[in-house]
Amino acid sequence: MSAPPVLRVSNLTKRFHGVTALDKVYLDVHAGQIVALIGPSGCGKSTLLRCLTWLEQPDDGFIEVAGKPLGRELMPGGVVRRQNRRQIDALRPQVGIVFQQFHLWPHMTALENVVRPQTVVLGRPRDEATRRGIELLTRLGLADRMDRHPHALSGGQKQRVAIARALAMDPALMLFDEPTSALDPELVGEVLAVLRALAGTGMTMLVVTHEIGFAASLADRIAFMDHGRILEEGPARDIMAAPKEPRLRNFLDLVRADHRIVTTTVTPTE
Amino acid sequence: MGFKLNYLLSILPRLIGAAAVNIRLAVIIMLFALALGTALTIVRSLKIVAVNACIAVVISFVRGTPLLIQIFIAYYVLPAVGLDLSPEVAGVSAIAFNSMVFVSESMRGGLATIDAGQIEASTALGLPPHAIWLKVVLPQLFRRIVPVLINEATIVVKGTALLSVITVVDVLRTAQQIASASYRPFETMIGSALVFLVINLVISLSGRVAESRFAAARV
Numbered sequence: 001m002s003a004p005p006v007l008r009v010s011n012l013t014k015r016f017h018g019v020t021a022l023d024k025v026y027l028d029v030h031a032g033q034i035v036a037l038i039g040p041s042g043c044g045k046s047t048l049l050r051c052l053t054w055l056e057q058p059d060d061g062f063i064e065v066a067g068k069p070l071g072r073e074l075m076p077g078g079v080v081r082r083q084n085r086r087q088i089d090a091l092r093p094q095v096g097i098v099f100q101q102f103h104l105w106p107h108m109t110a111l112e113n114v115v116r117p118q119t120v121v122l123g124r125p126r127d128e129a130t131r132r133g134i135e136l137l138t139r140l141g142l143a144d145r146m147d148r149h150p151h152a153l154s155g156g157q158k159q160r161v162a163i164a165r166a167l168a169m170d171p172a173l174m175l176f177d178e179p180t181s182a183l184d185p186e187l188v189g190e191v192l193a194v195l196r197a198l199a200g201t202g203m204t205m206l207v208v209t210h211e212i213g214f215a216a217s218l219a220d221r222i223a224f225m226d227h228g229r230i231l232e233e234g235p236a237r238d239i240m241a242a243p244k245e246p247r248l249r250n251f252l253d254l255v256r257a258d259h260r261i262v263t264t265t266v267t268p269t270e
Numbered sequence: 271m272g273f274k275l276n277y278l279l280s281i282l283p284r285l286i287g288a289a290a291v292n293i294r295l296a297v298i299i300m301l302f303a304l305a306l307g308t309a310l311t312i313v314r315s316l317k318i319v320a321v322n323a324c325i326a327v328v329i330s331f332v333r334g335t336p337l338l339i340q341i342f343i344a345y346y347v348l349p350a351v352g353l354d355l356s357p358e359v360a361g362v363s364a365i366a367f368n369s370m371v372f373v374s375e376s377m378r379g380g381l382a383t384i385d386a387g388q389i390e391a392s393t394a395l396g397l398p399p400h401a402i403w404l405k406v407v408l409p410q411l412f413r414r415i416v417p418v419l420i421n422e423a424t425i426v427v428k429g430t431a432l433l434s435v436i437t438v439v440d441v442l443r444t445a446q447q448i449a450s451a452s453y454r455p456f457e458t459m460i461g462s463a464l465v466f467l468v469i470n471l472v473i474s475l476s477g478r479v480a481e482s483r484f485a486a487a488r489v
Contacts, residue, residue: 085398086398092395092396095394102391103390105388105391107410116405169395169396
């Protein structure tokens with residue numbers, strides 16, 4: 001048996017006031033993989049990401065990060081034990097998340113945004129944290145933006161600061177919530193380049209997106225979600241070329257048709 | 271009885287000397303008000319229904335009754351329940367308690383303007399709740415309510431004049447003593463008013479400097 005997956009989600013269920021947002025979700029993400037999670041809006045993609053950082057507490061099921069249970073663990077004899085905040089916080093740095101709106105701290109410079117969580121959460125000495133912050137921001141092309149506050153950064157730059165902030169915690173897994181949606185369309189290529197570079201370092205990633213092209217060009221595997229369930233999951237090429245699930249086929253047809261409309265309106269002469 | 275500028279100038283040194291008392295008390299009161307107001311805000315944010323109901327009663331009492339009565343309660347009523355406070359301690363307690371409520375109310379208003387996403391991001395990074403308050407929420411909150419705090423500080427400075435009625439020898443009481451000896455209330459009252467005006471102008475100006483600095487950082 002090989003090493004445990006970096007992320008193992010089993011039987012994860014979440015209900016909001018009787019509405020099932022996640023319905024017995026199973027998902028494994030192995031080291032170095034990039035998994036794109038696609039699906040129509042409201043299908044539960046974002047809820048799943050929020051559960052994976054315990055911002056949302058699932059009603060049932062288990063999450064394992066690098067072999068360690070997060071939030072709730074199964075004890076011998078079938079007893080389920082809930083972890084306390086301290087135990088959950090200890091595991092949270094292992095799961096880096098980059099939010100759609102980035103959520104940087106506006107009262108700190110870009111560098112301070114990256115340094116502060118290292119000193120506060122990991123207890124790193126300030127020099128070491130600063131060195132790590134400078135290294136990450138430089139790698140992400142922000143060497144000349146480190147002393148700026150978030151309001152003085154563009155959307156793409158803010159996103160890269162948010163990525164650096166999460167990476168500085170040395171996570172086992174990075175989660176991205178719709179990384180292209182809050183940015184101008186011409187920046188999509190840039191985001192793709194950043195995520196590809198990240199993949200080059202062997203980072204394991206789970207990327208929620210509704211952009212099929214983006215998912216297809218980035219991911220090793222694609223998981224399709226609808227009505228809170230993962231309906232189909234497999235190698236990206238297979239999913240794109242030969243989707244088995246009718247709802248996935250429908251979804252792909254829809255977004256592809258949509259894409260054609262966009263293309264024809266942009267270049268009406270062709 | 272006319273106004274004599276020379277007499278005003280001659281009593282100013284005594285009034286300015288007495289202003290040290292008002293300034294000292296105002297500083298102590300503001301420090302307590304900030305610390306207690308912050309603590310009260312954090313307690314209220316826990317949203318414990320019974321606790322918040324009690325706090326709401328206290329707040330409506332503080333807001334709905336005159337500060338002077340609150341000072342009298344601290345000085346004349348508390349001894350009846352075994353708390354015999356000196357005039358200064360009673361006065362500082364009453365005004366600090368009053369000011370705490372206003373600080374907490376403005377902090378609560380500021381809290382609503384801090385984007386919840388930032389707090390979620392902090393939580394997801396593994397920051398414990400106390401670190402989220404100290405490193406993320408409070409620094410932003412204080413910068414946002416600087417104008418309100420400056421206003422509150424001027425109110426507190428003026429409030430210290432009320433302590434003259436419970437025998438604290440401050441600017442106003444000094445002025446009254448001078449006036450009753452010289453029968454010249456005109457200059458003495460103008461003089462004490464000028465002393466308060468100068469203190470509050472200094473506070474307002476330094477507040478404006480702080481505001482423009484925070485505005486430059488746009489937080």
